[in-house]
Amino acid sequence: MSAPLLRVRDLAVTFPPRRGNPAVRAVEGVSFDLAAGQTLGLVGESGSGKTTTGRAILQLQKASAGSVELLGRNLTTMSGAQLRGMRRHMQFVLQNPHSSLNPRMRISSILTEPLLVHRPIPRDQFAAKVDSLLEMVGLDPEVRNRFPHEFSGGQRQRIVIARALAVDPDFVVCDEAVSALDVRTQAQIVTLLADLQTRLNLSSLFIAHDLALVRRLAHRVAVMYGGRIVELGTAAQVYENTVHPYTRTLLDAVPVPDVQAQRKRLRNAAPPPVFPREYDPRHPCVFGEVHAESGTPEWHEIAPGHNVSCRFWPAGMTPGQ
Amino acid sequence: MSDTDFVTDDDAPLPQRRKAANGDRWMVGLGLAMLALMLILTLLGPLIAPYDPSMTSPNSLAPASAQHWLGTDSIGRDILSRLIIGGRTTLLITVVAVCLALAAGLVLGLTAGYIGGAVDQVIMRVLDVIFAFPVFLLAIAVVAALGPTVPNLILTIAIVYTPILARVVRAPVLSVKSWDHVEAARSVGVSEFRLVTRHILPLAISPILVQVSLTLANTIFTVTALSFLGLGPPPPDPNWGGMLAEARQFMELAPLTVIAPAGAIVFATLTFIVLANGLREMLDVAGKR
Amino acid sequence: MSDPFLKVRGLTAAFTTRGRDVQVLNGLDFDMAAGEAIGIVGESGSGKSVTARALMQLAPEGSSIRLGGSVTFQGQDLLQYSERQMQTLRGSQIAMVFQDPMTSLNPTMTVGAQIDDMLRRHKGLSARPARDRTVELLERVGIHNARRRADDHPHQFSGGMRQRVMIAMAISCDPALLIADEPTTALDVTVQAQILRLLLQLREDLGMALMLITHDFGVIAGMVERVMVMYRGDIVETGPVERIFDAPEHLYTRALLAAVPRLDAPEAKP
Numbered sequence: 001m002s003a004p005l006l007r008v009r010d011l012a013v014t015f016p017p018r019r020g021n022p023a024v025r026a027v028e029g030v031s032f033d034l035a036a037g038q039t040l041g042l043v044g045e046s047g048s049g050k051t052t053t054g055r056a057i058l059q060l061q062k063a064s065a066g067s068v069e070l071l072g073r074n075l076t077t078m079s080g081a082q083l084r085g086m087r088r089h090m091q092f093v094l095q096n097p098h099s100s101l102n103p104r105m106r107i108s109s110i111l112t113e114p115l116l117v118h119r120p121i122p123r124d125q126f127a128a129k130v131d132s133l134l135e136m137v138g139l140d141p142e143v144r145n146r147f148p149h150e151f152s153g154g155q156r157q158r159i160v161i162a163r164a165l166a167v168d169p170d171f172v173v174c175d176e177a178v179s180a181l182d183v184r185t186q187a188q189i190v191t192l193l194a195d196l197q198t199r200l201n202l203s204s205l206f207i208a209h210d211l212a213l214v215r216r217l218a219h220r221v222a223v224m225y226g227g228r229i230v231e232l233g234t235a236a237q238v239y240e241n242t243v244h245p246y247t248r249t250l251l252d253a254v255p256v257p258d259v260q261a262q263r264k265r266l267r268n269a270a271p272p273p274v275f276p277r278e279y280d281p282r283h284p285c286v287f288g289e290v291h292a293e294s295g296t297p298e299w300h301e302i303a304p305g306h307n308v309s310c311r312f313w314p315a316g317m318t319p320g321q
Numbered sequence: 322m323s324d325t326d327f328v329t330d331d332d333a334p335l336p337q338r339r340k341a342a343n344g345d346r347w348m349v350g351l352g353l354a355m356l357a358l359m360l361i362l363t364l365l366g367p368l369i370a371p372y373d374p375s376m377t378s379p380n381s382l383a384p385a386s387a388q389h390w391l392g393t394d395s396i397g398r399d400i401l402s403r404l405i406i407g408g409r410t411t412l413l414i415t416v417v418a419v420c421l422a423l424a425a426g427l428v429l430g431l432t433a434g435y436i437g438g439a440v441d442q443v444i445m446r447v448l449d450v451i452f453a454f455p456v457f458l459l460a461i462a463v464v465a466a467l468g469p470t471v472p473n474l475i476l477t478i479a480i481v482y483t484p485i486l487a488r489v490v491r492a493p494v495l496s497v498k499s500w501d502h503v504e505a506a507r508s509v510g511v512s513e514f515r516l517v518t519r520h521i522l523p524l525a526i527s528p529i530l531v532q533v534s535l536t537l538a539n540t541i542f543t544v545t546a547l548s549f550l551g552l553g554p555p556p557p558d559p560n561w562g563g564m565l566a567e568a569r570q571f572m573e574l575a576p577l578t579v580i581a582p583a584g585a586i587v588f589a590t591l592t593f594i595v596l597a598n599g600l601r602e603m604l605d606v607a608g609k610r
Numbered sequence: 611m612s613d614p615f616l617k618v619r620g621l622t623a624a625f626t627t628r629g630r631d632v633q634v635l636n637g638l639d640f641d642m643a644a645g646e647a648i649g650i651v652g653e654s655g656s657g658k659s660v661t662a663r664a665l666m667q668l669a670p671e672g673s674s675i676r677l678g679g680s681v682t683f684q685g686q687d688l689l690q691y692s693e694r695q696m697q698t699l700r701g702s703q704i705a706m707v708f709q710d711p712m713t714s715l716n717p718t719m720t721v722g723a724q725i726d727d728m729l730r731r732h733k734g735l736s737a738r739p740a741r742d743r744t745v746e747l748l749e750r751v752g753i754h755n756a757r758r759r760a761d762d763h764p765h766q767f768s769g770g771m772r773q774r775v776m777i778a779m780a781i782s783c784d785p786a787l788l789i790a791d792e793p794t795t796a797l798d799v800t801v802q803a804q805i806l807r808l809l810l811q812l813r814e815d816l817g818m819a820l821m822l823i824t825h826d827f828g829v830i831a832g833m834v835e836r837v838m839v840m841y842r843g844d845i846v847e848t849g850p851v852e853r854i855f856d857a858p859e860h861l862y863t864r865a866l867l868a869a870v871p872r873l874d875a876p877e878a879k880p
Contacts, residue, residue, distance in 0.1 A: 045798035045799070045800065045801075046769075046798055058508055060504060060507060060508055084510045084512070085510070087508065087509060087510030088510065091508065091509070092504075092505065092508035092509075094501050094504065094505055095501075096501055099500060099501040099502060100501040100502050100504075100505045101502055101505070102502045102506070102519070102520050102523075102524075103502075103524070104523040104524060105519070113506065113509060113511060114509045114510070117509060117510045117511055117512070118510060153654075160505070163505070163509065167509075182653035182654055182825055183653070183825055183826065183827075183866060183869040183870055184653065184865060184866060184869040185653075186869065186871070187868075187869035187871070190871075209798060209799065210799075210871065211799070211873060212870075212871035212872055212873045213871045215871070215872075215873060216871055239873065249800060250799060250800065251873065252803075253799040253800040253802065253803040254799055254828070254873055255802070255803070255806070255826070255828030255829050255831060255832070256828060256831065256872070256873070256874075257827045257828045257831055257855065257867065257870045257872065258831060258855065259831050259832065259851050259852050259855050260852075261831075261832075262828070262831035262832030262833075263831070263832040264832075265803075265832060266803070266806055266807050266810055266832040266833070267810070267832075269803065269807065272800055272803075272804070
């Protein structure tokens with residue numbers, strides 16, 4: 001088997017104590033692989049550490065432990081200059097299209113900037129590349145001399161995507177890339193992303209809080225809670241054979257566009273379970289293993305490729321419930 | 322797609338960006354016009370000054386007349402010519418000093434704001450020490466120690482105003498550096514230098530421009546005040562502060578000898594204040610994202 | 611037959627900026643019965659939020675709004691009201707919950723004091739009974755240790771809790787109509803479900819009418835009886851919620867519904 005495009009191992013991010021607040025372990029023990037051309041959906045609620053994970057993978061946030069290997073090279077130990085060079089292979093699409101474009105730069109300069117930095121093509125081809133990028137994301141190349149504020153949110157997000165694709169990266173992190181947009185604009189951008197992924201054989205980490213949206217794009221899904229991945233599997237495994245109670249809770253909370261079903265849900269829903277943060281490896285976990293004795297990780301394979309963590313199980317809840 | 326008939330863009334017709342009001346532009350225009358007048362007079366000084374500013378004549382303390390529009394001073398020199406030539410010295414010191422202060426302020430403010438942490442602490446605390454002295458007292462002390470030559474005056478004033486400009490640079494840099502587009506640029510692989518010059522500074526420029534204008538106004542005042550106290554550029558070259566000092570004792574005999582340089586000082590100061598206010602209002606509005 | 615609870619006829623709204631008028635509502639007609647729950651669905655720029663603001667006669671920050679037509683609420687034409695009359699009406703008869711509770715709560719006052727204020731102003735309660743009622747309201751919206759938490763400032767609450775505080779304040783004077791403008795858009799899914807459940811329960815218990823404004827058909831589904839779909843300042847379709855979901859007539863409604871991502875219907879992936 002060939003090596004994965006991206007290999008993340010035991011990634012951890014700890015924010016140092018500040019102004020009397022204790023240190024925060026935002027991300028802990030995050031590990032996963034991403035194959036070329038695949039999309040991994042990373043879902044979780046605010047504070048789950050999903051955005052920090054994305055930034056730590058891109059080395060925009062210093063990891064306190066663990067490794068991130070892209071194309072077989074470890075990013076965490078690289079020098080600043082080496083890392084800048086590697087950025088040609090990994091790009092970032094931020095959440096808010098209204099703030100992620102420099103308001104004082106024209107569209108052509110915004111799209112030329114990655115080319116200037118990495119020089120993948122000779123300078124005299126930059127203008128043609130800008131036009132082809134704009135066309136690729138469905139914008140008229142005539143807009144190249146406009147400023148970002150002249151565009152709507154959806155159009156700006158297209159420009160952000162075009163910038164990310166300017167240097168033909170292998171891997172893109174999309175952090176809540178469509179959550180600030182209207183539903184129909186969302187659908188259009190998601191269609192565009194899906195289309196680009198196939199055409200360019202792009203790998204991506206799609207970070208989102210909207211589980212339904214992730215379902216449309218992701219081949220595999222990782223669910224984060226409390227800075228850790230609690231469930232990881234193919235989209236079908238996670239959505240249809242949900243094992244972790246936290247994933248279940250998330251799925252149950254998604255409103256369904258069906259009047260009868262949604263009415264029933266709102267009326268009959270049990271109060272959400274309380275997920276304990278504390279965990280003692282000296283006691284048997286929900287799967288009956290004592291990790292302190294067996295030395296195995298708190299990570300259980302339910303089916304091939306489908307893993308869950310035995311952490312954060314509410315009292316009395318057993319797997320499969 | 323079936324929804325192509327309906328525009329998806331959220332181009333809500335709600336008023337989102339306000340254009341600068343005409344009043345604000347008008348103010349900047351007035352400031353620029355005053356500045357242009359001043360620059361023309363001083364740059365073309367030797368060509369348009371009717372007399373040699375150092376040429377004395379027996380016709381001393383003359384009132385305004387067709388020969389001497391603004392009269393003559395105590396030793397019969399033409400006041401208008403002295404004003405025009407004196408303005409060159411005063412404005413030269415002011416502009417060069419503020420440019421130096423701005424350069425130093427940019428370097429220090431950008432370094433402190435962008436790098437942050439201990440570097441920021443050290444730079445800002447050192448500047449605080451300078452800032453703690455009243456500007457004018459500090460200027461008197463330095464000029465008195467180094468001697469009142471034009472280069473010394475420029476250096477002194479540059480040092481005195483550097484902390485103010487550094488602060489004005491640092492504050493917006495501190496906030497702009499955490500904006501999304503900076504992170505986006507960093508993720509593209511943009512170098513630190515380009516990040517600062519292309520993605521941070523252009524968005525922090527409005528308060529800096531306003532402060533530069535205000536500093537110019539203050540500096541004019543400081544330069545003339547130092548000259549008035551005899552710490553200005555040495556004679557025989559005329560300068561506004563010196564003219565005021567010389568004329569003080571003849572105030573009652575020939576009011577123009579005082580009014581003319583005082584008027585010039587007020588005009589120059591006002592120019593930069595008008596410009597600063599106009600810029601502030603115009604940029605404040607247009608700079609909103 | 612008497613007038614309906616709320617009767618809106620030919621409602622227009624225009625923003626005036628620097629002498630230029632931009633029309634954002636093109637003459638809306640709709641009725642609402644007492645105790646009814648109605649949903650307004652639309653994207654940004656559709657005028658859905660402006661409709662709510664027009665009923666309350668609140669202009670967004672830094673702009674002025676010109677209204678036309680008529681808004682008859684419980685037999686009174688609100689557009690004829692003076693600003694003073696509107697002030698008494700806002701909060702006591704019609705209350706509103708916004709998307710971002712942080713901008714509508716005063717950050718310098720404790721949440722208890724803010725609700726006390728409402729009760730004292732609109733209900734004429736004195737300090738002690740007002741505080742008792744405040745604590746009761748906070749408990750009602752699911753805030754534990756309500757008596758102690760009433761002395762906290764808005765920033766000490768999480769987003770969901772802050773929205774609960776906002777709701778407590780909105781229902782404090784038993785309004786006949788509660789307008790909720792994207793009340794859950796900024797919240798996590800689990801918190802969103804809790805807030806929706808709370809709104810549903812309060813409406814049943816208090817019998818108030820609810821106007822729920824959102825861009826998300828999923829949010830509307832279980833909450834309302836009737837839906838109005840807005841596009842660019844017009845109501846393009848209105849009808850019972852089941853009919854709108856099962857057999858949308860207008861192309862725009864269909865497009866909107868089709869765009870809602872569904873958990874059960876994955877797209878073909880690359």
